[in-house]
Amino acid sequence: MTGLTFAEPLPGLGQLIDFELNPVAGADGLFSLHALDAPEKRLYLLDAGMHLPDYQPVISDAQAALIKAVGPDEVATFVVANHHDGALTVNLLAPIVVNTVTDICAQVILEGQDYAIRHELKVLSPA
Incomplete structure (x- = not known):
């Protein structure tokens, strides 16, 4: 479990900024993110580095500064x-970026980058 603080509230979740990130058992790279003050507010996050190797978003200097990276x-x-x-589906256009040193994070919009809001994931069947 990791505590995360959003630099700005997430759209649609009011003024909540303090969250907890927990791995989902049996699903490497899948996490649940829930608000500490409203545990019913939950999102599921996929570790892009683990599951989307061709996804190479570029965050701006201002976005990096927002999370103090x-x-x-x-x-x-x-x-x-x-x-x-x-x-x-996953939202490739608005990833959540986390400063792994400070645990400050933000959802950022990747301006000028050709990524989908609803990128469909291919589900592989077990061999």
Whole structure:
């Protein structure tokens, strides 16, 4: 379990900024993120570095400053996962970036980058 503080509240979740990030048992790289003051407010996040190796978002200097990141090695990137119209999708256009040193994070909009809001994940069947 990791405590995270958002530099700015997430859209649609009021003024909540303090969250807890927990791994989902049996699902490497999948996490639940819930608000400390409202545990029913929950999102599911996918570790982009683990599951989306071709996803290479570039955050601006202002976005890095927002989470107080000094360099790219201090930034972990997660994408919000949703079940939409019978498919599992992730939002590649607005990832959640986390400063791995300070645990300050933010959801950022990747301006000028060609990523989808609803990128469908391919589910692999067990061999």
